[in-house]
Amino acid sequence: MNLQSDKEWWTQQWIDLLNSYRFKKRLERARNYARQGNVLSLKFKEQRIIAQVQGTAPEPYKLSLWLDTFSDEDWNYIIQTLSERAIFTAKLLAGEMPQNIEEVFAANGLRLFPFTLEEIHSRCDCPDKARVCKHIAAVYYLLGDRFSDDPFLLFQLRGRTQEKILAELRQKRGQSEYEKATETEQIKSEKTQEQQSVTNSIYATSVIPENIKLEQIWEYNQQLDSSLIVITPSPSNETILDVLGKISLGASTDIVMDYFQKIYQNISQQAVITALKQGEDEGDNA
Structure with missing residues (x-):
């Protein structure tokens, strides 16, 4: 024992x-x-x-x-x-x-x-x-x-x-994943139907410019309006340290873990600030 x-x-x-x-x-x-x-x-x-x-x-x-x-x-x-x-x-x-x-x-x-x-x-x-x-x-x-x-x-x-x-737990997680998969499949189905509708319309009017590629018709390459972009911190406060668990370094464990926690917090905060600043710059240049 x-x-x-x-x-x-x-x-x-x-x-x-x-x-x-x-x-x-x-x-x-x-x-x-x-x-x-x-x-x-x-x-x-x-x-x-x-x-x-x-x-x-x-x-x-x-x-x-x-x-x-x-x-x-x-x-x-x-x-x-x-x-x-x-x-x-x-x-x-x-x-x-x-x-x-x-x-x-x-x-x-x-x-x-x-x-x-x-x-x-x-x-x-x-x-x-x-x-x-x-x-x-x-x-x-x-x-x-x-x-x-x-x-x-x-x-x-x-x-x-x-x-x-x-x-x-597996049932709960499974239901959640199933709901996400079902929603994704529904979106794909609706998108396919819309693509087919547009394709049929183009063929019906016999107006198909030679430079149009139908497989790329739904791609959008223009810059988004900055007002449509919202940048927020992650809803979870967990870091990679929380996932890995407490490391064992003897008497120095708490000091090292506190130091790493501060580093991860600073990195996360700086990432959000940088993203927000870039969003503002793009909005000013738009």
Whole structure:
């Protein structure tokens, strides 16, 4: 079992939540239980975690953990919001938790990660009446490794399995691509009909100048009116750094990432300013 700090951010967030528990000696015993293999079994059964932990008694203790699940309506909104962010879909399909995934849940008035330990429900049949006994805490620590291997387990605890989430995301993305393709085909069809109509009209009047090429009749090579051109920044604030994720440079990581972020922001702003200036110059020369 790995209890080091070099974990994925979502795993570390789970461990940090447990480490906020004020009974430190109990947590230390729980870590020892986790390291020494006292957690005999740990299974995900629908939206619950079922485990057996060997304590001081001859028979292992049985316990369960669970989070509040989201309704089907909540999940419909979540999936819709996720499908509108291609980078989120790509990272989830790659088995990675997007860094700012909580934005999606917050936009729908929800949270993926529990904010406090009180939001994690648990039950153990040991005689310890504490809300978080050492057996439950030992399972918490092991869950960190499980979440590291499979971030979708967090979604499962909230009421949606990996298979269903990915299927719904593919369906949403597929519908979007289908709608775009259908619209494109419709435009092509209308354009073909218009071309055919014009061609028929030209042939009907027998007026076809020799220098006209019918395949180029719809090409427009004149300068556009500047008032028809609108230049705006990208609606997404994501840069290539967001797509690639955080690079690992040891102690210098945050400094380098901040520096790169500033560079990308300056480049983006300068690109918009340059484009706007060129648009104004062309408008003045028109």
